[in-house]
Amino acid sequence: MKLRTRSNNRLQHRIVVFFVVLLIAVQLTSFLAIRYAIERTAQNSLRDEMRVGARVFKRLLDQNSQQLIEATSVLTYDFGFREAIGTRDRDTITSALRNHAARIKASGMSVIDMEGKFVADTHDESNAGKTYPHPDMVKRAQLLGRTSGIRMMGDKPYQVVVVPVLAPLPIAWVAMTFAIDDGTAGDLQRLSSSDVTFVRVGGAEPQLLATTLPPSRRAPLLAQVRMLIGYGRDGVSTHLGDEEFEVLATPLEDTGDLRIFALLQRSVSEGHAPYLALQAVLMFLAAFALAVTLFGSIRIARRITRPVAELAEAAREIARGNYNVRVNPGGDDELGDLARSFGGMVHELTERDNIRDALGKVASTEVVEMLLRGQIELGGEERDVTIMFTDVRNFTALAETLTPQQSLSLLNEFLTAISEVVEAHGGVVDKYLGDGVMAIFGAPVMRPDDPERALHCALVIRKRVEALGPTLAARGLPHPEVGLGMNTARVIAGNMGSPSRLNYTVLGDGVNLASRLEGLTKRYHVPIVAGSRTRESVPGIVWRELDKVRVKGKTVAERIYEPLGREGEVGAADLARLARWHEALEDFRSRRFTSAHAGFEALADERGYVRIIAIYMGYLRELTANPPRDDWDASFTLYDK
Amino acid sequence: MNSLTECYPRPVKTALRAIVFVLAAAPASHAATLEISVTDARGAPVEDAVVWAMPKTGPAPLRKRDAAIAQRDKAFVPLVSVIQTGTAVQFPNQDPIRHHVYSFSPPKTFELKLYAGTPAAPVLFDKPGEVLLGCNIHDHMIAYVYVVDTPWFAKTGKDGEAKIEGLPAGDYDVQLAHYGQAVAQAAASIRLRGDETLAQGFAVALKPPVPRPQAK
Numbered sequence: 001m002k003l004r005t006r007s008n009n010r011l012q013h014r015i016v017v018f019f020v021v022l023l024i025a026v027q028l029t030s031f032l033a034i035r036y037a038i039e040r041t042a043q044n045s046l047r048d049e050m051r052v053g054a055r056v057f058k059r060l061l062d063q064n065s066q067q068l069i070e071a072t073s074v075l076t077y078d079f080g081f082r083e084a085i086g087t088r089d090r091d092t093i094t095s096a097l098r099n100h101a102a103r104i105k106a107s108g109m110s111v112i113d114m115e116g117k118f119v120a121d122t123h124d125e126s127n128a129g130k131t132y133p134h135p136d137m138v139k140r141a142q143l144l145g146r147t148s149g150i151r152m153m154g155d156k157p158y159q160v161v162v163v164p165v166l167a168p169l170p171i172a173w174v175a176m177t178f179a180i181d182d183g184t185a186g187d188l189q190r191l192s193s194s195d196v197t198f199v200r201v202g203g204a205e206p207q208l209l210a211t212t213l214p215p216s217r218r219a220p221l222l223a224q225v226r227m228l229i230g231y232g233r234d235g236v237s238t239h240l241g242d243e244e245f246e247v248l249a250t251p252l253e254d255t256g257d258l259r260i261f262a263l264l265q266r267s268v269s270e271g272h273a274p275y276l277a278l279q280a281v282l283m284f285l286a287a288f289a290l291a292v293t294l295f296g297s298i299r300i301a302r303r304i305t306r307p308v309a310e311l312a313e314a315a316r317e318i319a320r321g322n323y324n325v326r327v328n329p330g331g332d333d334e335l336g337d338l339a340r341s342f343g344g345m346v347h348e349l350t351e352r353d354n355i356r357d358a359l360g361k362v363a364s365t366e367v368v369e370m371l372l373r374g375q376i377e378l379g380g381e382e383r384d385v386t387i388m389f390t391d392v393r394n395f396t397a398l399a400e401t402l403t404p405q406q407s408l409s410l411l412n413e414f415l416t417a418i419s420e421v422v423e424a425h426g427g428v429v430d431k432y433l434g435d436g437v438m439a440i441f442g443a444p445v446m447r448p449d450d451p452e453r454a455l456h457c458a459l460v461i462r463k464r465v466e467a468l469g470p471t472l473a474a475r476g477l478p479h480p481e482v483g484l485g486m487n488t489a490r491v492i493a494g495n496m497g498s499p500s501r502l503n504y505t506v507l508g509d510g511v512n513l514a515s516r517l518e519g520l521t522k523r524y525h526v527p528i529v530a531g532s533r534t535r536e537s538v539p540g541i542v543w544r545e546l547d548k549v550r551v552k553g554k555t556v557a558e559r560i561y562e563p564l565g566r567e568g569e570v571g572a573a574d575l576a577r578l579a580r581w582h583e584a585l586e587d588f589r590s591r592r593f594t595s596a597h598a599g600f601e602a603l604a605d606e607r608g609y610v611r612i613i614a615i616y617m618g619y620l621r622e623l624t625a626n627p628p629r630d631d632w633d634a635s636f637t638l639y640d641k
Numbered sequence: 642m643n644s645l646t647e648c649y650p651r652p653v654k655t656a657l658r659a660i661v662f663v664l665a666a667a668p669a670s671h672a673a674t675l676e677i678s679v680t681d682a683r684g685a686p687v688e689d690a691v692v693w694a695m696p697k698t699g700p701a702p703l704r705k706r707d708a709a710i711a712q713r714d715k716a717f718v719p720l721v722s723v724i725q726t727g728t729a730v731q732f733p734n735q736d737p738i739r740h741h742v743y744s745f746s747p748p749k750t751f752e753l754k755l756y757a758g759t760p761a762a763p764v765l766f767d768k769p770g771e772v773l774l775g776c777n778i779h780d781h782m783i784a785y786v787y788v789v790d791t792p793w794f795a796k797t798g799k800d801g802e803a804k805i806e807g808l809p810a811g812d813y814d815v816q817l818a819h820y821g822q823a824v825a826q827a828a829a830s831i832r833l834r835g836d837e838t839l840a841q842g843f844a845v846a847l848k849p850p851v852p853r854p855q856a857k
Contacts, residue, residue, distance in 0.1 A: 079743075079777050086745035145852035166854070167745040168775030168783040 011308075012301040019297035020290070027286045034282060038275045043246075046271035047235045050248045053192040054264055058250055060191055061262075065148035068161045071104040072176040073146065076165045085111060085119070085165050085172055090128055093120040107158065107179040111165070111172050112138060119172060123153065136255075137162045138173050150180065150253045150260050157198060157209045157260060185210045188262075194248075195265040199225050202257040213265065217241050221263070229261050237268065244268040307335045311342055318346060380494025385442030386454035386486060386534060387511050388427070389518035390418055390461060393481040395435040401477065411435055414480075418461055425457035426450075430505055436518070440506055443493040451488045451537035455530065455563060458484045462527045485518025487511075487531035513551060516638055517560060520549070525611035526562045535561045542570045544578055545585060546612065548635040557635035577606055585616075589634040593620055673833035675805040676840045679797045679817065681847050686801025689721040690819040690845060691787045693794035694805055695828070697812040703727055704792040710774065710784055712740045715856060717774060717784030721820060723794045724786060729763035741777035748772050748788055771818065780854035785820045810835045821847045 075081060084096040093111055097120055101109035111119040112132040121127040132138060140147040141162040151160045158177040164170035178184075185196040189212040197211035199222070206225040208218055217240040221228075224238055232249035239245070245265045253260040269276075307328070314325045327343045329336050392398075392414055399407035418437050419429045427441040441457070442450035465482040472480060489510020496503050510531075517529040524546050535543050543561040550557040564570050564578070584599025597620055604613045619636075679690040695701065709731040711718045715738075724730065734740050734757050742753040748770030753760055755778070766772065766788045776782035787794075793813075795803035814828035823846040833839060 077780065079741075082745060086750060142851065166775070166780065167743070167773060168780065168853075169773050170851075171745055171773075 012298075012305045015301035015304065016294070016297045019293055023290060023293045027289065031282060031286060035279065038279065039272075042272045042275045043237075043268075046246050046266060046268060049271070050194065050235050050246055050264060050266055053194045053266075054248045054250050057188060057192040057194075057196070057262065057264060060188060061252065065159060065161065068104070068106075068159065068176060068178060069146050069148055069163060072106075072161045072163045072174060075100045075103065075176075076163050076174050082165060082167055082171075086167070088119075090120050094122060094125060097122050101176065104176070105178075106176045108177045110175040110177075112162075112175060113172050114170065123177070132173075132175070134160065134162075134175070137175065141173060142170070151177075152200065152258070153177065155207065156181075157200065181210050182212065185212045192264060193266075197221060197263040197265065198252070198260065199229075199263060200258075200260050201225055201229060202259045209260070213240075217243075217245075217265075221247075221265070225261075225263075228263060229259075232263070240265070246271070303331075303333075304335065307339055311339060314342065314346070318349070323349060380492060380496075382490055383443055383446060383493055384450070384488065384490050385440050385446075385493065385506055385510075386451045386488040386537075387491070387506065387514040388422075388439045388441070388454055388458060388484060388486040389433075389436060389515050390439070390485075391436040391483045391518055391521075392465075393483050393522065394478060395480070397478055398472075398480065417464060421457055421460050421464065425453040425460070427454060427457060438515075440493075443491075443506055444504065451534050454486055454488075455534060455538045455541065458486055458528050458530075459563065459565070465527075482527055483518050483521035484528045485514050485516065485521060485530075486528070486534055487514035487517055488533040488537050489513065489531070509551075509554075513558065516549075516551065520546075520560065520638075524562070524615070526608075528562055530561050530563060532559045532561065535559075535563075538563075540567050541565070542567055542575070542578070545582065547615075548589075548633065550633075550635045550637045552638060557633055577603065577609070581609065588616065588619070591628070591632075593623060596620070672807040673810060673835060674838040675793075675808055675813075675815065675831070675833070676838060677795060677797065677803040677805065677815075677817075678840065678842045679801045679803070679819070680842070680844050682844065684844075686797070686799065687819060687845055687847070688797055688799050688801065689785075690797040690801070690803070690817055690843070691721060691723040691789075691794065692797075692803055692805065692815060692817045692843070693723065693787075693789040693791050694808060694813040694815050694831075695789075695791050696809075697814060697830075701791040701793070706792075707731070709733055710786070711735050712742070712776070712782070715776075715779050715782060717776075717782055719784070721785045721796060722787070723796055724766055724788055725792050725794070726769045726788050726790050727765070727767055728788075729765045730786070731759055731763045733759040740779065740782070742774055743777055744772050744774050746770065746772040749786075752777075771820075779856075781856045783853070787818055789816075808833050810837075815841055817843045817845065819845050819847070821850070823848045 078100070081096055081100060084092050087093070097109040097111065101107070101122055108121070108123040110121040110123070110127070110132070113119050116132050116135050116138055118127040118130050118132055134149075134151050137147055137149055137151065137160055140149075141164060146161070146163040148159065148161045150157055152158075157180040159180055161176045161178075163174055163176075165172040165174055180198055185198065188196045195212045197213055197218075198209040200207040200209055206222055208222050211218060211221075213221060220240045228236060228238065228247050229249045229251075232247050235246055235248045237244060237246055244267070246268055248264045250262045250264070251259070252262055310327060314327050317325045323346060325346060327339045327346070329340045329343060392411075395411065395414075398410065402410065414435070415432060415437060418439075422429055422437070422439040425441070426445070426447060427439045428444070430438040430440050432438075439454075439457070441447075441454040447453065461482060461484060465480055469479045472478070487510050489508060491506040491508035491510050493506045494504065496505055496507070513531060517531060520529045521527060526546065529546060530543075535541075542564045544564055546560045546562050548557045548559050564574065570578075580599060581603055584596050584603065587593075587596035587599055597617075600613050600616050600620070603609045604617075675692075675694060677692045679687040679692070681687050704725060706725065706728060708722060708724045708728050710722055711733045713735045715736060722730070732742050732753055739755040739757050740753075741755045742751075744751055748768040749764070749766050749772045751764050753764070766786065769788045769790045772786040772788060774782075774784040774786060793805045793808055795805045797803045810833050812830070812832050815831055816828045817826045826843065826845060829841060829843070831839060831841065
């Protein structure tokens with residue numbers, strides 16, 4: 001028992017483990033694939049965004065410097081300003097510079113003369129007369145008309161715009177300066193949606209000029225500046241502190257030892273944030289699917305293994321001979337079907353032990369089903385049945401002209417034909433008796449019209465055998481005749497015999513009588529002899545009373561009849577003869593022997609009456625020799641066969 | 642004066658010739674002539690180069706002459722003028738719009754605020770040197786005035802030629818200026834005898850043109 005449980009559990013476990021491992025494998029694969037795709041997409045889109053951001057940033061810077069140039073140009077064209085320059089009065093000029101720088105929110109403004117010397121400078125008034133420190137800017141302005149660039153003043157970066165003071169040729173240069181500080185970076189951050197850092201790498205140590213980064217990330221950025229500038233033109237990933245950043249480097253000034261770059265930084269995890277949410281959803285779905293699979297596969301495994309175990313146990317019980325097992329059919333699935341079939345099989349086996357003989361007798365599936373369902377009691381009971389015995393009368397004569405094989409096959413042909421007719425009328429063939437058949441109508445299945453069925457069966461057999469005559473005659477065989485004895489009686493029906501060899505059959509005087517009546521067909525030369533109860537049970541038939549017989553040992557004589565056919569099917573001449581016969585029979589039974597004799601004699605040569613008239617003439621002769629006693633009941637005593 | 646102004650609608654060259662004619666018309670006996678030829682670095686003639694001869698011995702005599710720089714089609718005509726120190730220059734505006742002529746050049750700083758027609762008072766150029774003229778409302782307008790301390794001056798035409806006539810015999814420093822020259826030219830020292838015609842060539846290195854505001 002323990003071993004069995006373990007093996008069941010093993011199957012169950014295997015099913016569960018298989019499904020769970022399969023699901024995990026599938027989920028892991030898809031999760032990794034999705035994760036890879038997500039990371040790639042996130043990285044690419046981040047990089048693309050950064051590039052767009054960088055272009056925007058560069059454009060912003062260009063526009064910004066262009067605007068500063070224009071604004072400064074407008075100032076230098078101001079006639080008052082030019083007049084102020086024209087005065088060569090330093091204080092006036094410095095004052096004018098302050099005024100004009102404030103107009104466009106510049107950090108400072110200088111005027112440089114054509115020799116490259118400060119005329120005035122708002123950053124440091126003492127600069128006047130000194131050489132302007134960025135002659136390259138002036139030179140560029142000379143060539144291009146105006147220029148803009150980033151220059152260091154002290155350690156601070158400034159956007160420097162140099163435009164000429166035209167009168168109408170340049171008479172001086174104006175250098176307008178705009179501080180690049182964290183505020184500038186912040187403005188650009190808002191527009192390019194990236195962190196912005198300005199760095200200088202010209203000197204020995206890279207210098208961080210302005211940034212929007214929090215202080216904690218500045219040092220790691222500064223440490224990697226050279227690498228970022230080297231590889232970051234199209235974007236590069238790096239760690240700043242504990243976080244991964246995508247960095248894109250844009251050169252702003254790259255001349256000689258002055259190298260100033262703008263670094264755009266964007267947090268990779270922030271860029272990945274929407275994708276992380278997606279990942280979380282996927283993880284949740286995966287966990288949910290896993291739970292459902294676990295639960296479902298355990299249930300399915302149990303549903304498979306439990307009935308299997310039950311069936312195995314039941315099969316073992318049956319092997320031990322215990323049919324009293326019930327299998328729970330379960331659901332509508334294959335296992336339920338198996339359980340039901342198994343149950344059906346058990347039931348069938350049980351029933352078959354009881355009914356295997358009855359089953360052998362009935363060909364009707366309807367009856368078989370009734371038997372199997374246990375709707376028919378086979379235990380033995382009294383019931384009214386109609387018993388029929390048949391006999392092929394001159395089969396022995398037939399057989400003499402045939403080989404054993406031929407005669408057996410002919411007999412089988414007969415028996416088969418008779419059996420078919422019996423079954424067609426709802427009867428069962430109880431047994432074969434040599435060349436005869438014993439059939440029962442009313443057991444094991446009882447129907448209200450059993451006698452009628454039996455009688456019609458007899459009529460059909462008679463007709464069939466008559467029809468067979470010409471066929472056999474054509475083969476040079478004698479004309480076959482059939483004798484049918486039938487009787488309706490209360491009998492005992494049930495399984496009889498020893499437990500190892502049970503036989504379902506019927507027993508009783510009525511059965512014997514039917515057998516005797518079959519024997520009488522030879523005596524009266526009629527195909528069918530039926531008992532009185534059969535006659536009473538079947539209406540609509542033209543009957544010819546044959547005789548009154550007393551079975552030995554019985555006090556009551558039985559009237560016996562021959563069915564001639566259905567009413568309406570019998571010819572008028574036959575009916576007239578029948579009337580005359582019954583009249584003569586009545587005379588005979590009323591001891592009017594003289595008139596009976598006359599009646600018999602008148603019918604003596606009629607077809608179908610020759611034999612019976614001969615018999616009755618014999619009775620009359622005997623009665624004349626030995627006049628009957630008073631208690632004569634006109635019956636004929638049947639002795640043993 | 643009137644005869645001069647009538648000349649203005651004609652091409653610049655004619656105007657220049659008029660000035661040369663006026664200069665040459667000065668009576669002088671035993672006077673020498675200086676023929677100037679100016680070329681650039683590639684040998685092409687240079688127009689609008691200004692040359693003047695400064696006598697080495699004492700100051701040159703002042704010769705009062707009228708001069709005018711007109712404004713026509715939003716441009717100064719002529720582009721380049723050369724005048725003797727002490728000359729008063731008229732600024733007739735021939736455009737239907739006003740102009741605001743100014744100079745911030747040290748030799749002569751002045752301003753003629755938005756005006757039409759010819760201002761009543763001419764502008765006196767009383768110091769030698771280069772004076773740049775502009776228009777405050779037309780950034781592209783420009784004119785060059787060379788104020789020299791000698792009556793002997795000339796301006797090259799399209800052919801790069803100029804002629805200074807009526808020079809008394811003596812030693813001179815001949816100087817050349819061009820608004821586009823890269824570096825100042827050293828003066829050429831010459832000695833003139835009476836009735837002599839001397840040819841003097843100059844080669845100037847010109848700057849590449851600088852970007853300037855364009856006419857709108």
